[in-house]
Amino acid sequence: MEDDDPDHCAMTTFDFFVAGELPAPVVSTEEATRIAAEHFGLDATAEPLGSQQDANFLLRSPHGAALGVLKIANPAFSLAEIEAQDAAARHVAEAESGIRTAHNAGPSGRAAIARVELDGREPLFARILAYLDGGSLSGDHYVAPQRWAALGTLTGRASRALARFEAPGVDRVLQWDLQHADRAIDLLLPFVNDPARRTRIAESAQRAWNAVRDIAAALPVQVIHCDITDDNVVCTPDGDREPDGIIDFGDLTRSWAVGELAVAVSSVLRHAGGEPAAALPLIAAFHRERPLSAVEAQALWPLVVLRAATLVVSGNQQAAIDADNDYATEALEFEWQIFERSTDVPAEVMTALITRHLGLAGDCDRPTAETPLLPAEITAAAVRLDLGTESDLLDGGRWLDPGVEDDLARAVLRAGARAAATHFGLPRLTRSVALHSESPATVPTGVDVWLPAPTSLRAPVSAFVRAVGETEIVLAADTGTLHLRGEALSAAVEVGHAVSAGAEIAVAAGRIWVQALIGDSAAVPAFVRPEYAPGWLALVVDPSGLLGLEDAAPAEIEAAPALAARRGATLAAVQEQYYREPPRIERGWREFLLDTDGRSHLDMVNNVAAIGHGHPRLADAVARQWRRLNTNSRFNYGAVVEFSERLAATLPDPLDTVFLVNSGSEAVDLALRLAFAATGRSDVVAVAEAYHGWTYATDAISTSVADNPNALSTRPDWVHTVPSPNSFRGEHRGDDAWRYAPEAVSIIEGLVAQGHPPAALICEPFYGNAGGIALPDGYLDAVYRAVRAAGGVAIADEVQVGYGRLGTWFWGFQGQGVVPDIVTVAKAMGNGQPLGAVITTRDIAAAYRTQGYFFSSAGGSPVSSVVGLTVLDVIEQEGLQRNAAVVGDHLKARLAELADRHPLIGAVHGSGLYMGVELVRDRTTLEPAVAETAGICERLRELGVIVQPTGDHQNVLKMKPPMCLSQASADFFADMLDRVLTTGW
Numbered sequence: 001m002e003d004d005d006p007d008h009c010a011m012t013t014f015d016f017f018v019a020g021e022l023p024a025p026v027v028s029t030e031e032a033t034r035i036a037a038e039h040f041g042l043d044a045t046a047e048p049l050g051s052q053q054d055a056n057f058l059l060r061s062p063h064g065a066a067l068g069v070l071k072i073a074n075p076a077f078s079l080a081e082i083e084a085q086d087a088a089a090r091h092v093a094e095a096e097s098g099i100r101t102a103h104n105a106g107p108s109g110r111a112a113i114a115r116v117e118l119d120g121r122e123p124l125f126a127r128i129l130a131y132l133d134g135g136s137l138s139g140d141h142y143v144a145p146q147r148w149a150a151l152g153t154l155t156g157r158a159s160r161a162l163a164r165f166e167a168p169g170v171d172r173v174l175q176w177d178l179q180h181a182d183r184a185i186d187l188l189l190p191f192v193n194d195p196a197r198r199t200r201i202a203e204s205a206q207r208a209w210n211a212v213r214d215i216a217a218a219l220p221v222q223v224i225h226c227d228i229t230d231d232n233v234v235c236t237p238d239g240d241r242e243p244d245g246i247i248d249f250g251d252l253t254r255s256w257a258v259g260e261l262a263v264a265v266s267s268v269l270r271h272a273g274g275e276p277a278a279a280l281p282l283i284a285a286f287h288r289e290r291p292l293s294a295v296e297a298q299a300l301w302p303l304v305v306l307r308a309a310t311l312v313v314s315g316n317q318q319a320a321i322d323a324d325n326d327y328a329t330e331a332l333e334f335e336w337q338i339f340e341r342s343t344d345v346p347a348e349v350m351t352a353l354i355t356r357h358l359g360l361a362g363d364c365d366r367p368t369a370e371t372p373l374l375p376a377e378i379t380a381a382a383v384r385l386d387l388g389t390e391s392d393l394l395d396g397g398r399w400l401d402p403g404v405e406d407d408l409a410r411a412v413l414r415a416g417a418r419a420a421a422t423h424f425g426l427p428r429l430t431r432s433v434a435l436h437s438e439s440p441a442t443v444p445t446g447v448d449v450w451l452p453a454p455t456s457l458r459a460p461v462s463a464f465v466r467a468v469g470e471t472e473i474v475l476a477a478d479t480g481t482l483h484l485r486g487e488a489l490s491a492a493v494e495v496g497h498a499v500s501a502g503a504e505i506a507v508a509a510g511r512i513w514v515q516a517l518i519g520d521s522a523a524v525p526a527f528v529r530p531e532y533a534p535g536w537l538a539l540v541v542d543p544s545g546l547l548g549l550e551d552a553a554p555a556e557i558e559a560a561p562a563l564a565a566r567r568g569a570t571l572a573a574v575q576e577q578y579y580r581e582p583p584r585i586e587r588g589w590r591e592f593l594l595d596t597d598g599r600s601h602l603d604m605v606n607n608v609a610a611i612g613h614g615h616p617r618l619a620d621a622v623a624r625q626w627r628r629l630n631t632n633s634r635f636n637y638g639a640v641v642e643f644s645e646r647l648a649a650t651l652p653d654p655l656d657t658v659f660l661v662n663s664g665s666e667a668v669d670l671a672l673r674l675a676f677a678a679t680g681r682s683d684v685v686a687v688a689e690a691y692h693g694w695t696y697a698t699d700a701i702s703t704s705v706a707d708n709p710n711a712l713s714t715r716p717d718w719v720h721t722v723p724s725p726n727s728f729r730g731e732h733r734g735d736d737a738w739r740y741a742p743e744a745v746s747i748i749e750g751l752v753a754q755g756h757p758p759a760a761l762i763c764e765p766f767y768g769n770a771g772g773i774a775l776p777d778g779y780l781d782a783v784y785r786a787v788r789a790a791g792g793v794a795i796a797d798e799v800q801v802g803y804g805r806l807g808t809w810f811w812g813f814q815g816q817g818v819v820p821d822i823v824t825v826a827k828a829m830g831n832g833q834p835l836g837a838v839i840t841t842r843d844i845a846a847a848y849r850t851q852g853y854f855f856s857s858a859g860g861s862p863v864s865s866v867v868g869l870t871v872l873d874v875i876e877q878e879g880l881q882r883n884a885a886v887v888g889d890h891l892k893a894r895l896a897e898l899a900d901r902h903p904l905i906g907a908v909h910g911s912g913l914y915m916g917v918e919l920v921r922d923r924t925t926l927e928p929a930v931a932e933t934a935g936i937c938e939r940l941r942e943l944g945v946i947v948q949p950t951g952d953h954q955n956v957l958k959m960k961p962p963m964c965l966s967q968a969s970a971d972f973f974a975d976m977l978d979r980v981l982t983t984g985w
Contacts, residue, residue: 185313221255633856689704878964917959
């Protein structure tokens with residue numbers, strides 16, 4: 001320290017309620033440059049950094065290298081406080097390995113903290129802090145759950161370290177210290193000019209403070225950073241860019257330990273997608289590092305609300321007293337958004353959600369009935385309606401009918417039931433009717449009951465009549481509140497009257513809604529979103545007992561994470577699944593997949609389900625055939641003959657002979673064996689960057705390193721490749737793509753000259769694995785001629801692109817104006833049933849006799865044949881090839897428009913409903929945006945879209961949806977992709 005004035009160094013810490021305001025010191029960049037030179041000996045230029053209460057500058061050398069951050073503290077802060085901040089930064093880094101901190105990094109031989117005087121102004125304290133590279137989480141962009149979890153981990157570790165830290169200067173009174181939130185909000189609220197906002201802040205803050213005040217004495221106190229937010233953490237420069245560094249210890253103080261977490265949580269709420277539930281990964285990660293007590297968990301969300309309110313009032317004050325501080329004024333609307341989101345969900349709901357998420361929830365008293373609401377003769381003959389995802393009552397998309405619940409109940413009553421009732425808390429598929437909704441409210445907080453005739457309803461407990469309306473009665477008892485609603489509800493009580501257990505309260509008929517709240521809880525919606533269901537359901541109780549119904553809840557559906565863990569314990573690890581946290585999908589309909597929460601996901605990747613999920617015509621045909629017969633194709637039955645005829649009729653002459661197998665891999669494997677048999681050779685020409693299957697032979701000819709990183713190095717010597725005819729990122733691009741064909745022809749002719757004439761050339765007629773890229777015009781004609789001139793055969797792998805998916809053509813090879821010698825197909829032809837085929841000429845098929853005989857146990861079985869026939873019927877009769885062309889053109893136009901606005905989109909490939917969006921970091925170098933593609937897929941899944949990466953670089957969004965995709969669904973996909981590209985992933 002350069003100053004020896006004992007008075008200046010005296011131990012005096014800041015008290016905001018004495019100071020009343022805290023304007024940031026005004027320091028110009030020229031002055032900052034001079035301070036760096038005179039006090040720290042640094043030849044540097046200064047770039048201003050934002051701060052609400054200090055003056056911060058990034059110092060750069062003449063060559064542009066970052067030298068550190070010049071921090072000039074607010075003159076209201078004492079030397080002891082600043083020294084405590086530096087000591088705390090060192091302590092956290094030393095106590096918790098791997099955490100980077102902005103510690104004091106002043107040059108040796110110079111004072112660590114310099115006293116600076118500028119033009120007679122009040123002296124300031126300046127120091128050089130370490131510059132941490134990697135960037136922060138600042139802004140309003142979307143942040144992925146795993147990154148919020150990393151922030152939670154970092155915050156928890158810092159809290160753990162600071163619990164063991166002591167220093168003079170930490171006992172301060174700051175407006176940011178949530179111990180003083182009530183005082184700070186009262187003092188600063190007048191700076192909020194909008195009266196409506198002032199009222200909302202005052203009311204919400206008072207409720208939150210009341211919730212904390214009663215348990216404050218039980219909250220642990222320690223030194224905390226008090227500002228570990230998205231702005232004040234720094235991310236790892238490479239890899240996942242997860243926060244691992246902490247800057248700005250300027251708000252260091254002694255306070256409630258849980259306040260550290262509340263501050264971090266509040267920063268989630270300013271970001272895209274930052275609704276309250278988005279903070280759960282952060283909270284859980286903090287809890288793993290520094291476990292919360294039940295009392296701290298109870299205080300957490302009210303403290304988040306108080307932090308949000310403090311941000312708003314403090315921000316408005318700072319903008320008023322420091323109008324030139326852009327950092328403060330630009331944050332005002334972000335701060336208001338944080339407050340709005342913190343109060344979007346009632347604090348008691350968030351508290352219940354958090355305590356259950358952390359496993360800290362305790363049991364509570366549940367109301368019981370002294371007398372059932374319904375007569376015993378009614379409940380004894382009542383039937384439960386299962387409206388969940390696994391219900392057999394809702395097959396064939398019946399849940400899309402708004403009246404299906406009433407229809408099902410009436411059917412049950414007609415069958416003799418005295419009442420029908422739904423299940424409490426079971427997500428209802430019937431609430432998923434908005435198929436393009438990001439997250440519908442599907443979880444019921446009560447029970448629906450249908451009564452066929454007027455029925456007397458009796459008070460289950462002694463209660464007070466709180467409300468009576470034409471369609472509603474509310475009873476309040478010591479243990480809770482009972483809500484009854486119905487169109488045919490005739491009240492027998494009046495408001496303000498007391499009723500005893502067993503007294504008649506109403507006569508009801510038709511449908512009534514029954515909801516039982518615990519205690520005097522706030523109003524609970526009839527249906528809530530699954531993300532918040534544990535919190536809301538903690539405020540209500542299953543009213544079945546009050547109704548007199550037996551507890552007939554269906555078996556609890558195992559949660560998606562638990563099921564995924566079981567899968568990992570039994571299935572081979574190489575049988576990968578989509579997504580980090582895959583939803584549990586148990587039902588499909590058309591182009592939608594539905595999870596066990598009743599949420600729909602638009603399926604943009606499932607080319608297996610060509611005619612759509614859950615097609616009733618296919619389901620009926622399969623069920624009928626299973627009842628009749630299923631055996632192997634050596635028996636003589638009609639379906640296999642009819643299917644083979646229909647399949648062959650889709651192809652040009654001379655392709656008239658069919659082999660039926662179980663999969664695409666088997667089909668391609670058989671095609672190779674046919675080529676070997678017909679030519680007497682074993683060399684094969686394959687196209688680079690292609691995938692053909694997982695059997696030994698098909699894996700040998702697959703050259704995609706995305707599917708097998710060792711594909712090129714482990715290829716056997718009988719496989720020869722020609723360059724990938726990729727007109728976007730290959731050697732020959734755009735108008736020069738014609739060069740691929742003569743290059744491939746030259747390689748084939750070279751094999752002949754070397755004494756290795758090929759038995760076959762295999763190629764997808766549309767370059768599927770690379771992302772749906774069309775082959776250059778004339779490519780197949782040239783290479784087919786070359787391989788045939790060498791005595792080989794041409795194999796068209798149509799497993800992915802055939803069956804009308806390309807829109808303009810039923811078979812991909814038709815787009816090239818050629819006819820192959822052998823065609824392989826699978827996927828679409830079975831709509832999910834194991835079914836594949838090889839179609840070739842009679843002569844090539846006959847050559848297989850040299851290999852013995854062919855047999856496939858399930859290939860061409862009666863059930864598989866019926867499936868194949870039905871799929872062909874549906875494609876033709878429902879116009880799905882035409883739909884692929886029309887909707888595909890519309891989607892491609894939407895995606896092209898996105899490419900004009902989002903530089904990350906390098907190209908939109910494809911035809912019909914076989915497309916790929918190739919993502920690049922640079923449109924000139926075409927550097928693949930690999931991490932971005934993976935992140936975008938994860939974010940789209942959160943928004944209700946299933947899409948996956950493809951290509952050797954895994955930087956192409958592959959789009960192969962069911963061919964029944966509607967234009968509305970195509971627009972939903974484009975809209976969600978636009979949102980992700982705009983707000984981040």
